[in-house]
Amino acid sequence: MALKFFNSLSRKKEKFREITPGKIGLYTCGPTVYDFAHIGNFRTFIFEDLLKRYLYHKRYKVFHIMNITDVDDKTINKSISSNISLKDLTNKYTKQFFKDLNWLKIIPADEYPKATNSIGKMIDMISSLLEKGFAYKEDDGSVYFRISSYSEYGQLINLDIKNQVISDRILTDEYNKETPQDFALWKSWQSSDGDVFWDAPWGKGRPGWHIECSAMSNIYLGDHFDIHCGGVDNIFPHHENEIAQSRCATGNLFVNYWLHSEHLLIQGKKMSKSEGNFFNMEDLRKLNFSAECIRYILLAGHYRKKILFSTKKKQEGARVINRIKDFKLRLNSLKTFSKKSLEYPEEYNDFIKYLDNDLDSPNALSVFFKWMREQNIRLDSGEKNDSFLSSCLNFVNAVDDIFGFLPIFKDDIPYAVKNIAEKRQNARENKDWILADRLRQDLIDEGWAIEDTSNGYKLKKTKNFYKI
Numbered sequence: 001m002a003l004k005f006f007n008s009l010s011r012k013k014e015k016f017r018e019i020t021p022g023k024i025g026l027y028t029c030g031p032t033v034y035d036f037a038h039i040g041n042f043r044t045f046i047f048e049d050l051l052k053r054y055l056y057h058k059r060y061k062v063f064h065i066m067n068i069t070d071v072d073d074k075t076i077n078k079s080i081s082s083n084i085s086l087k088d089l090t091n092k093y094t095k096q097f098f099k100d101l102n103w104l105k106i107i108p109a110d111e112y113p114k115a116t117n118s119i120g121k122m123i124d125m126i127s128s129l130l131e132k133g134f135a136y137k138e139d140d141g142s143v144y145f146r147i148s149s150y151s152e153y154g155q156l157i158n159l160d161i162k163n164q165v166i167s168d169r170i171l172t173d174e175y176n177k178e179t180p181q182d183f184a185l186w187k188s189w190q191s192s193d194g195d196v197f198w199d200a201p202w203g204k205g206r207p208g209w210h211i212e213c214s215a216m217s218n219i220y221l222g223d224h225f226d227i228h229c230g231g232v233d234n235i236f237p238h239h240e241n242e243i244a245q246s247r248c249a250t251g252n253l254f255v256n257y258w259l260h261s262e263h264l265l266i267q268g269k270k271m272s273k274s275e276g277n278f279f280n281m282e283d284l285r286k287l288n289f290s291a292e293c294i295r296y297i298l299l300a301g302h303y304r305k306k307i308l309f310s311t312k313k314k315q316e317g318a319r320v321i322n323r324i325k326d327f328k329l330r331l332n333s334l335k336t337f338s339k340k341s342l343e344y345p346e347e348y349n350d351f352i353k354y355l356d357n358d359l360d361s362p363n364a365l366s367v368f369f370k371w372m373r374e375q376n377i378r379l380d381s382g383e384k385n386d387s388f389l390s391s392c393l394n395f396v397n398a399v400d401d402i403f404g405f406l407p408i409f410k411d412d413i414p415y416a417v418k419n420i421a422e423k424r425q426n427a428r429e430n431k432d433w434i435l436a437d438r439l440r441q442d443l444i445d446e447g448w449a450i451e452d453t454s455n456g457y458k459l460k461k462t463k464n465f466y467k468i
Contacts, residue, residue, distance in 0.1 A: 001356045003058065005227075006304060008235060008258040009156055013358055016257065018226050024055055024062045025225030027217045027255075029234055030112065032069040033093035034078040037100060038278035039294070039309060040264040040271035044231040046295055047261040047303040047359075049106045051229065053402045054355055056107075056419060065220045066109040068094055070116050072209045076196055086196050090114075100281040104291045105404045107416045113216045115207070119198045121215040122207045125249045126185045126200070134248040141188035141203025147181045150244045156258065157236045183241050184208035210241035214249070217242075223252035229259045261303045271309065279309075292405050293317035299361050299403055320369075324405055327372055328396050334384045341390035347371040348395050355402070368399050413459055417448050421459055424450070 003016040018024050028048045031037050037045075055062050069075070070090035079086045094114075101108070126143055129135035134149045147153045188205040189197040197204045207215075217225065223246075230239060239258065246254040263270045271278045279287075284294060296317045301307045347367055354364035375392055400406045413421075424439035443450050443459070451458045 001353050003356045004358055005257050005259055006358045007256075008239075008260050009255075011158070014257070018060070019224065019256065022059070022061060024060050024227065025221040026052065026055075026062055026064045026227045026229070027213075027221055027225065028064070028066045028109070028228075029213060029230040029238070030066040030068050031093070031097050032072060032074055033090045033097060034075040035093060035273060036280040036282070037093075037097055038271065038273065038280045039284065039298075040278060041231075042100070042104060042281070042294070043264040043298050043307065044229070044261045045101070045106060046104065046298045048229050049104075050299055050303070050359060050361065050403065051227075051259065052107060053404065054359065057398065057402050063221070064109040065111050065113065065217060067213055067216045068097075068112055068114045069209070069212060070094065070114045071196065071206055072115075072212075076193060079196075080192070080194065103281060103285075104294060107419065111220055113220065115212040115216065118212070118215050118219060119207065121219050122186075122211050123198075123200050125211060125215055125218070125245065126207075128249045129185065129245060130202075132248065134245075135185055137202050138188070141186075141200075141205055142184060143186040143202055144182045145185055145241070145245055145248075147183075147244070150248055152247075153181075153244050154240065156240045156243055159236065159240070183210060183237065185211050185245065210238055211245060213238070214242050214246040218246070218250070223250040223254070225255060227257045227259060228255040229261075232260045232262055235260055259303075262306045264298075265306055265308045266310070268308075279311075287311055287314065289314055290318065290321065290407070292321045292407055295404050296320055300365060302362055303359060321405055321407075323369075323372070324396070324399070325407065327376065328393070328400075328406065330376075330379060331389055331393050331396065334379070335389045335393065336386060341387065341394065343387065343391045344394050344398070345371065345391050348398065351395075351399070361403075365403075368395070371395070413448075413461075417443065417446055417459065420446070421448075421450060421457060425457060428452070 004013045005016055006012070007014045026048075028045075031041060052062055052064055068090075071086065075086060075090055079089045082089060126135060129145065130137065130143065133146075135143055135145050137143050153159075185208050186200060186202065186205050187208060188203055193206065197206055217228070228239070228242075235258075243254055246252075265271065266277045269275060269277060293314060294317070297309065297313050298307065347370075351364045351367045354360040354367065378388070420439055420442050424436050424443070427433075427436040427439060440450060444462075447462050449460045449462050451460070
């Protein structure tokens, strides 16, 4: 079965065809670092991790960019109310975000650009939109995107802009507007902004929220790339506006596939900071949730379906994780073989078939759990030939590579580390010694030493990989 994703742009499942064979450009909307990210935010980030892990498993090379929004209305307002500089505020929450990513075993992005480091590109894109007539300046120095100039506006959400209901996000980002739907590309400086401003040809100020992602994706992935992800809240206005300004500025298609994860609910309501009904990662650690338990709870349901979160799910999640862990330990205790086998049990094909179908994790995991129960029965009956044990371990390891459900065993190598090592091996084969040296340092930073051998390489652990 061909790999298919539900594309929010076409509102249907489509066969995935990458732009460059074997390589994928992936952009995911990162956090706005004015507070701690909560479990609802991490539902999206863990879905994106599942996507990337599965693409790795399918042997794609993924270049992943996740932005850090470190200047917008929320960050500025929080810095003022907290009497702390914008830089100190956003650095604090960015640091905590990375710690949470690490704890949750989310494979790092290749780059984490900050909005404040990409202002020059934003000014260039806004200048292009002004020159082409897609944007206009106000007397105060603000610049707005003229929605009426882009006939395809509303395509992502199937929106009739004549009957548009303005969302809170647009209201909080607006100054003067030519029409109710026009959105800010550049906001002129206001006294309430304090020392947060940059100089631009049309006056000092700061970028609007939407142009930030367009600029950062363009810097690293170019005018046209494969996949853009986020939560359903991002569809409108953020991603709709990204499409409009990016296509108009560059004249290119921008993104081929748009993937969005659904809300996480608590007591029947969407989890959000505005509702005050959320848990951050420190809250869950204090409740003795493991990272693997959280990953299971968030990945057991399909990413396009709402999930009900409750602390009562901890027991169920822990029980499932322990079943998988005990099964792997049982297999390891019985194996006598040393040579690696590439064989998988037949059920692996069904597992992959479901994941190929828009990452159908519930059905894929159902196949795996049914198979695991049956293999435990076979082990109880005394079966333990090398071929059987090897194929079982291959399947368990594949599930863990894709879902990240198992804690790190003493002799295990984390998938992220293996990925860096493989990239380094490719660099060596291509005689790209500078890249190979940089990747060796990345491994050292993550707590692993690498030794080159005639058969490839060996990895040795020097310190804990996942650290809080």
